[in-house]
Amino acid sequence: MATMTIGDFIIDRLKALGIREILGVPGDFNLSFLEQIDAAEDFRFVGTCNELNAAYAADGYARLHGVGALLTTYGVGELSALNGIAGARAEHVPVVSIAGAPPQYATEYRWNLHHSLADGDFDNMLDAVRPFTEVAIRVSPMNVVGEFDRALRTCVREKRPVHIQVPSDITHLEVTVPDTPFTVDPPTSDAERRHAAVEKFLGAFAEAERPLFLLDQDTDRHGFTDVFRRIIDRAQIPYAHMASAKAQLNERHPLCVGTYNGAASAPGVREKVEGSDFLVTTNPRFIEVNSGNFTHALPETGVVNFGDQHMVIDNEFIVGINTLEVLQDIAAAVPEAQKAPAEPVSAPTYDVQPDKPLTQARLWPRIANFIDEGDVVIAEAGTSNIGLGPQRMPDSVKYINSPIWGSIGFTLPALMGAMLADPDRRHLLFIGDGSFQLTAQELSTILREDLKPIIFLVNNRGYTIERFILGMEREYNDIQDWQFSQLPKVFKADTSMQTYSVSTEGELEKVLEEVSSCGNGAFIEMHLDPFDAPKALQGFGPATADFDFGPRGPRNP
Structure with missing residues (x-):
């Protein structure tokens, strides 16, 4: 047996899973633990712009590494992250969510505190999180070793998120822990x-x-x-x-x-x-x-x-x-079969029409030619994922999306998490302007961490997928048109990320040639008609309206 502080024990266990970054937002109830993270070797805290983005980023980290970790503070932080935790649950992604909690004495004596409802109830946050996790617990010095190990094994084996509240006054207390190596490997078969x-x-x-x-x-x-x-x-x-x-x-x-x-x-x-x-x-x-x-x-x-x-x-x-x-x-x-001679499916042919405006029908086959073996492709729900859906990806591509939970804005923070987990692969993000505006601030963290993705922003001035479901020309599907390609320098004036704004096939082709060999990362704003959509989306919209609204509900003209 060995003795260490509770904070160091938690860090040690996360490192045993190969986790080297924990993503999140500081708060007074987790600052004691953050001091221990800051002193740890080969382990660090990566601050995000908000807790929801941190949860998305931990999900993206787990998609590449196998498990990710998230740190928030009690109440306001953990509830802000809940949408991302629920998405990990829906998509079967193992994420370890840790929240700094009020001191143990304050919860036991039911004090009225900030970040609570000031009613002495300290179970309601766990009650809110519990349906979206496989384990949701508050640990104490007497149970932290057994309970934390149980939560980690459950997270990794069941491929579901877990949530652990750690009281702020216990992280520097010492506990006795097993000195055998920690493992989450399942038992062998009967x-x-x-x-x-x-x-x-x-x-x-x-x-x-x-x-x-x-x-x-x-x-x-x-x-x-x-x-x-x-x-x-x-x-x-x-x-x-x-x-x-x-x-x-x-x-x-x-x-x-x-x-x-x-x-x-x-x-x-x-x-x-x-x-x-x-x-x-x-x-x-x-x-x-x-x-x-x-x-x-x-x-x-x-x-x-x-x-x-x-x-x-x-x-x-x-x-x-x-x-x-x-x-x-x-x-x-299994018996070995003779390989029948067959040609692999080739990428779609594409002849550039330099002055032709970008269209959904021609954009995505061209993008399929740009994607290489081994790339990480991250596709936002909506136009990007639907446009890439019919395109056949080359070998060893890691494709990240959220087809079940479908929370828009997921992919920009997920890109950051994925790149932290595997920075040596080329990462390509495809995201719409509406989705980007939900989590845009995390671009600043990507730049601060000196990550170098290639970001393709589809600017069609609104929510295209929603337009084709209902409200084709309604104001509620419009968004403010930002000068997106200028944002990298707004967030980091000395950034090396190259920025582009393209409207025609010729302009896009020139940019693709430049960024294919550029090591600085790129932000490419692609302008398309707001009433243009991939063919599959044109059918998906009316079918969704039929499903959602019933026979007497509204429809697009």
């Missing part, structure tokens, strides 16, 4: 169940005539992607993905059949998925936007579903397994 799962998979696969993998978010969240790639390549099994699992595997590979979205699927994809007699899934979650308004219909038989600790095959539920172990066994044992 040997018989592991063997049975592998044999059942291989037996069913041997009888299949139309096998296919269907990827969703949990493929990535539970670390299945690489082993799926090995199984698919070895056995030459076709694969599709849901819109919520874009680019998890190479979309230009000959075995990739495309995006499954119910009746709104790409041509031929629906028939392959719904006609499969051996369909491998990973707990797919269908909502209206990734199911063609609930027109999905997976096969009733022949589905093999993997969770991180179970497998379902032929309606048999196999538990007691570490699924990664099972998948590794399958990858080693």
Whole structure:
């Protein structure tokens, strides 16, 4: 056993998860802990402009690293972050949220304090956060070691956020902690169940005539992607993905059949998925936007579903397994198939028309040509994500979006978090002007941290996705038109980030040539017609109006 302060213990545990930055906003109830962070080695606090942005950034950090961390203060801070924490819950992203809480004596004696409702109730904040987290607790010196370890293991294993309140007067108190290395690794499988799962998979696969993998978010969240790639390549099994699992595997590979979205699927994809007699899934979650308004219909038989600790095959539920172990066994044992000669899907051809104004129909195929293998592509909900959706991403692209929670403004802070987690990769952000205005101030933190992303801002003077749902020309869908390309120098006068404003294909082409080899980062404002939209959005808007408003509700003319 070893002795250390509670603050140092918390830092030590976060470092054991590989976390090197905790994002957040200072407040009087977390300043004691911040002093300990400031003194720590290989661990630092990155201050954001507000708590919501910090939560988004911690989510982005976790998308690249596997887990992220967030620090706020009691009440005003933790509730400000709650939308981002809820988004992490919806998207199955493990985020450790820590909030400095009032001193332990003040909560026990129910004092009326600032940042509270001044009624002596110190449970209401945890009650508010609890539905959106897997664990929500306030620790004390007597339970912090066990409870903090439990929260971290739950966060990482269940791929859900957790929230821990730490009273401000305990962080410098010493506690006894185990001197064994901390680990969140799951236990090994029951040997018989592991063997049975592998044999059942291989037996069913041997009888299949139309096998296919269907990827969703949990493929990535539970670390299945690489082993799926090995199984698919070895056995030459076709694969599709849901819109919520874009680019998890190479979309230009000959075995990739495309995006499954119910009746709104790409041509031929629906028939392959719904006609499969051996369909491998990973707990797919269908909502209206990734199911063609609930027109999905997976096969009733022949589905093999993997969770991180179970497998379902032929309606048999196999538990007691570490699924990664099972998948590794399958990858080693699945029969190797001869690779059929096939050409990969090439990026769309694009002939520049220099004087032609930028349009949604031609912009996104050009962007697809700009994206390289290994890029991190971050797409804001709305025009950017819908425009990039049909474009096939090259191999090893990390695609970050929020298809389920869909909170606009998420992506700019998420970009910052992702870049802190993996600064050596090229990061491309695609964000609309309306979404950007919600979290614009975090650009200043990106510049302060000397991060060098390429930011594409789609300026169509308002909420295009909302226009096509309702209110095409209504004032409520308009926003103030900022001089966006000047903002980097407003936030940091000596920034090295290059800024551009383009309206034509020729202007964009010149900029893309410059920034492809530029190491300083770039902010590219792209001007498009406010009543132009990707083809998929033009259909999505009226369908959403039908779904949302009922037969007697309003519609666009």
